[in-house]
Amino acid sequence: MTPQTFMDSVSAAIARGHLLAERIANAPERGEHEMRKVVKIFDRLSDVICRVIDAAEVVQCLHPNPAWRRGAETVFEEMFSWMNTLNTDPRLYKTLQTVLNTPSIESGFSEAERHTAIMFLRDFEKSGIHLSDAKRAQFVQLSDKIVSLGREFMNVSSTPGPGPSHIMITPPARLRGLATGHIQRITKTNKQGEKVAAVSTSGWESQMVLKHVEDEEIRRAMFVANMAEDKSKVAILDDLLKTRYELAQLVGLPSYGHLFLGSKMVKNPQNVNAFLQTLHGSLQQNLEKELAMLQRAKQIHTRNNNARLEAWDKDYYQHLINSQTSTIPPGEPISAYFSVGTTMDGLSKLFSHLYGITFVPRSIRPGEVWHDDVVKLDVMDERDGLIGTLYCDFYARHDKQPNAVHYYVRCARRVDDDDEENDVAPGMMLREGIKLSTADPGVHMPGKEGRYQLPIAVLSCGFSRPVGRKPALLNWLEVETLFHEMGHAMHSMIGRADYHNVSGTRCPVDFVEIPSIMMEHFLAAPEVLDLFATHYQTQAPLPKGLLEAHQASRSTFQAIDLHSRLTLSMLDQLYHSGIVGDSGFNSTKSLNDLESAIGIVPPVPGTAWQTGFGHLNSYGAGYYSYVFGRCVTEQIWDKVFKSAPTSREAGERLREHVLKWGGSRDPWKCLGGLLEDERLMKGDEEAMKIVGDWVTSASRV
Structure with missing residues (x-):
């Protein structure tokens, strides 16, 4: 494939998308038979748009050729803008509203179809569909500006600041x-x-x-x-936050947090902040103990009983205490037991135990991938056969985004009932030379009616390359990261819903992190490590003493580590609250105020580390999901997996109640079913209180 053929495929997708949009708009004129197909047509339109946007994002972030990246950036921005235009089209909204308000149609919906329809309706309402024509146009302009500012913020967030190199x-x-x-x-x-x-x-x-x-x-x-504070970077971030606030105000909401969180498990900023405050309170006792350890270590080390802990001391004294108290035996580091190949083999073995799923390497056709590093894996289910494809791009490159990320390229969905032949209405004339994208023919899935488009995902990491005959070895954090991202990948493979818009990881942000954080629990289980952790030269298993010593050293400052996540979560909520609308808002001042209130060290004048917090773009108002997910997964681990981490019965329980649904079911129902607690299924204030009680009763750190 070349940049031009990529652009041609984009043009064909856009042409199909325009036909689908017009088909929805004209559905009421074509009668109830056509109206029954509206949710399906909406989902096909969403699939067409997202396949282009998702592919463009992969190319932007991973492709080594600048021409490809520039083309993909243009495609991404144009498609995103068109998507926002569709989300403000009153004709499409009116058709969907009519469908949901027609009992003879709505009563025949499956749970997944109803959930999908409601999600599309909410997208319209969040996009200001009730506004005047001028304000809807303003919504599109603001949304486009947010995308542009977000990309600019990500581009500068990892570049050197104004300080000396x-x-x-x-x-x-x-x-x-x-x-x-x-x-x-x-x-x-x-x-x-x-x-x-x-x-x-x-x-x-x-x-x-x-x-x-x-x-x-x-x-x-x-x-x-x-x-060091970089005023130009701060200006970009502040502009992004203010534009999000302006967007929320335009649709009648007090903050971007309210706009973003309305469709999430937590429902609103008040619930998020209450959860974070509860967690902060439960953390204090252990946090004070750990800070006292650091403070005393500095006083002893500097021979000054008045020495105060500063921001530049935390890492040094944590390492000093760990090295002094460590029982890790001398010799090779733990990374010697975690080559990339061994770890991937271990993941395949774990998934085989839990779900009957394995990875099978496949050869790559010329032009199929963007770099020779990429590995192609077929995801095979012992019951269903091929269920998806995963492309792995493991190693760091100077022209590749550095973070570990799971990308979608294509979601699962049912395709045999697409009814493509009726996309072109009788009498409609297509422009000469126009090409239309066509659906994948799909495959039959055992136990399911119809044919399904299989998911395709990409897993990208920034690991160091192999050197000579020595394989790429991973430190513990890198192994944990790989397990975490593979949790997303497995969710995208197993969550094969009938509808694209609710398949796999297309679910609320505070639910999507639960399967991935669960994988971190599996990694910490000796029974799982026994499946694969072997020395890259001798094949000797990971010594039990080395594992225990390593885990003990990691737990010494667990409260401080969680407090760091908590601080980021609170900062994210603050940056997406109503204070952004104040005339004197400045993200650096807000950061300093927060650190003065809850920080473990005083703010450092002249610094502004918030411009390196890239999640403010990708997870704006949603960073709390990591600590929320950690709290929830503690319960899941204790009640479902702790006694038998590699149990097929436990794995099938997670698969049946959580993974297989993707986003097609209310996540509170999924969670309540998994934990066998009907109180959770309502997703109301009582459910949030139960989650809060998990924090306070266990003081989890």
């Missing part, structure tokens, strides 16, 4: 704590004949300084340089 250390011996060989590599002789070490203020080198260098003044200089 390097700090110069004389003499280099002041870098005590870093590896001697590394100090030698970065040391030069200046014109005065002095030895000077030039230390980068970004990337892994800056992190190593904050974690290992004993000299506090160097750590302070590194922190300030790394987190």
